[in-house]
Amino acid sequence: MFSSEVREKWLRTAESLKPELRMHRVEPVRVVAIRHNERAFQKWEVEALPEDSGGVDSLTAKQWGRGESFVLDFGEYLVGRLEFDLLPAGTVDAPTRLTLVFGETAAEIAEPFDPYCGLLGRGWLQDETLTLETLPRRIRVERRCAFRYVKITVVDTSPAFSVRFSGVMCEQVSSADWGGVAPLSRMADGDIFPADILEIDKVSLRTLACCMQTVFEDGPKRDRRLWVGDLRLQALVNYKSFQNYDLVKRCLYLFAALAKEDGEVTACVFEKPLPQAGHTNILDYSALFVNTLLEYAEASGDWRTAAELWQVAKRQMEIVFGYVNSNGLFVDPGTWWIFIDWQEELRKQTAMHGVVICSLAAGALLAERLGFSGEAEQWSQRAEAMRRAANEHLFCPQRKLFMSEPQECSKAQISWASQAWMVLAGVVRDAEARKLMRTLAVSPDAVRPAGPYLYHYVVDALLYANLEEEAMKLLRGYWGGMVERGADTFWEVYDPEHPFLSPYNSYIMNSYCHAWSCTPAYFIRRFPKTFSRKNVHKLQSRGRS
Numbered sequence: 001m002f003s004s005e006v007r008e009k010w011l012r013t014a015e016s017l018k019p020e021l022r023m024h025r026v027e028p029v030r031v032v033a034i035r036h037n038e039r040a041f042q043k044w045e046v047e048a049l050p051e052d053s054g055g056v057d058s059l060t061a062k063q064w065g066r067g068e069s070f071v072l073d074f075g076e077y078l079v080g081r082l083e084f085d086l087l088p089a090g091t092v093d094a095p096t097r098l099t100l101v102f103g104e105t106a107a108e109i110a111e112p113f114d115p116y117c118g119l120l121g122r123g124w125l126q127d128e129t130l131t132l133e134t135l136p137r138r139i140r141v142e143r144r145c146a147f148r149y150v151k152i153t154v155v156d157t158s159p160a161f162s163v164r165f166s167g168v169m170c171e172q173v174s175s176a177d178w179g180g181v182a183p184l185s186r187m188a189d190g191d192i193f194p195a196d197i198l199e200i201d202k203v204s205l206r207t208l209a210c211c212m213q214t215v216f217e218d219g220p221k222r223d224r225r226l227w228v229g230d231l232r233l234q235a236l237v238n239y240k241s242f243q244n245y246d247l248v249k250r251c252l253y254l255f256a257a258l259a260k261e262d263g264e265v266t267a268c269v270f271e272k273p274l275p276q277a278g279h280t281n282i283l284d285y286s287a288l289f290v291n292t293l294l295e296y297a298e299a300s301g302d303w304r305t306a307a308e309l310w311q312v313a314k315r316q317m318e319i320v321f322g323y324v325n326s327n328g329l330f331v332d333p334g335t336w337w338i339f340i341d342w343q344e345e346l347r348k349q350t351a352m353h354g355v356v357i358c359s360l361a362a363g364a365l366l367a368e369r370l371g372f373s374g375e376a377e378q379w380s381q382r383a384e385a386m387r388r389a390a391n392e393h394l395f396c397p398q399r400k401l402f403m404s405e406p407q408e409c410s411k412a413q414i415s416w417a418s419q420a421w422m423v424l425a426g427v428v429r430d431a432e433a434r435k436l437m438r439t440l441a442v443s444p445d446a447v448r449p450a451g452p453y454l455y456h457y458v459v460d461a462l463l464y465a466n467l468e469e470e471a472m473k474l475l476r477g478y479w480g481g482m483v484e485r486g487a488d489t490f491w492e493v494y495d496p497e498h499p500f501l502s503p504y505n506s507y508i509m510n511s512y513c514h515a516w517s518c519t520p521a522y523f524i525r526r527f528p529k530t531f532s533r534k535n536v537h538k539l540q541s542r543g544r545s
Contacts, residue, residue: 001263010257017250029075041485069153090161102126102147104512118506146221176209204521219511263315328389341454347404354421415447433465490517
């Protein structure tokens with residue numbers, strides 16, 4: 001589909017845009033204990049040790065022998081490599097063995113990793129064993145870890161000696177430049193923001209920064225891959241904060257260069273040891289490459305890149321539109337993974353129908369901006385035909401909501417995903433969109449989202465329908481709920497009613513700093529008046545009246 005010469009050129013472009021990582025030293029702030037608490041998130045809480053324990057300064061003075069351990073809190077979520085000095089106290093007559101456990105959350109420190117019954121590779125869990133034959137020495141853990149807490153256990157020395165720890169630090173790495181991020185306080189025309197909105201914005205940006213490495217990673221602990229669906233959301237936040245346009249451009253070129261033989265953009269790519277395509281195919285992710293390219297060009301003004309990658313975007317539209325039948329309905333071919341959300345019971349045809357419309361509409365706008373007026377009209381007409389088909393075949397007149405798939409209303413599944421994507425696709429607009437989303441809100445049987453990725457699109461749909469009060473409440477309630485449960489970066493999976501939910505059969509395998517969770521900062525910074533204190537108070541007062 002794309003020649004080897006063109007692909008090589010795209011790879012060279014991507015390589016030329018590879019950023020230098022910024023590094024700085026972070027030291028632990030306290031020694032803590034992890035305590036069981038039935039009321040705490042995932043039943044574990046962090047407790048500061050009494051002042052007479054000596055805190056972090058006690059590490060240098062205290063000697064640690066066989067079987068002893070301690071937990072360090074670095075005070076913030078970090079991505080980097082741990083270093084420390086290990087000093088002998090006594091005659092070193094045997095190797096020293098240490099185990100280190102790195103935790104994003106308290107549960108990851110407290111819960112034993114084995115026996116492991118998860119669905120993903122056990123190696124993603126962050127534990128390391130070090131066997132050291134000579135002391136003293138400076139230890140650098142070569143594995144890059146993502147953590148806030150570190151538990152160090154002295155597994156073995158000998159009766160003749162113990163050890164002391166000194167100079168503990170983490171060399172944190174990220175390509176994010178905080179110097180260019182405008183303070184949120186500048187954005188509300190003299191108004192200020194509620195404390196919880198300020199905190200949600202801060203946690204959002206920290207989440208994104210930790211995922212900004214030499215590509216936009218999905219999670220710095222696990223996967224560490226570049227995914228199309230995550231990239232789109234990361235890029236939107238980036239445009240409103242760090243404004244690293246070259247990193248987005250690098251990722252777009254990687255996807256283009258590593259597309260499959262038929263031109264399909266694979267759902268993810270691996271960066272190391274050499275760039276290579278992932279084996280996963282997700283149809284809704286591939287479709288959204290078009291939107292990601294358009295949004296990049298609009299934000300950066302780099303229409304030259306948009307023109308060079310137009311054929312890649314066009315090919316994604318051709319592929320997804322190939323699954324639209326003569327009635328104008330998307331039909332799941334059953335040969336792809338359609339993601340939309342982690343919710344197992346969700347039927348995804350209608351949501352995917354909306355994704356395809358959004359892709360075609362973005363492609364039509366992109367074609368128009370690039371001067372391809374004939375193609376712009378063609379894709380626009382196809383998107384409009386799919387809107388008509390959705391209203392004709394997917395809308396339940398009794399429920400006044402869209403069904404998850406075409407069938408009798410009495411048997412229909414109603415979901416948040418379907419309504420959100422119908423609004424975003426422009427199938428309903430203005431007053432009809434507001435009525436739809438309000439009807440959804442009072443439909444207790446509607447299938448709710450299971451994770452932040454879909455919650456982003458629900459908030460987006462609410463704002464698209466000019467339901468700012470509902471959007472504000474959902475953002476504060478959902479992402480604010482994570483903050484209340486101790487999040488200093490936002491999580492891959494979060495269901496307030498099911499704290500142990502995991503797609504991988506292991507909640508400690510979940511990523512607790514995940515790209516697709518970072519988007520509150522995008523909404524807050526794009527619509528600052530909506531989330532300002534004055535407007536929040538006005539909306540709350542209106543709700544009480």
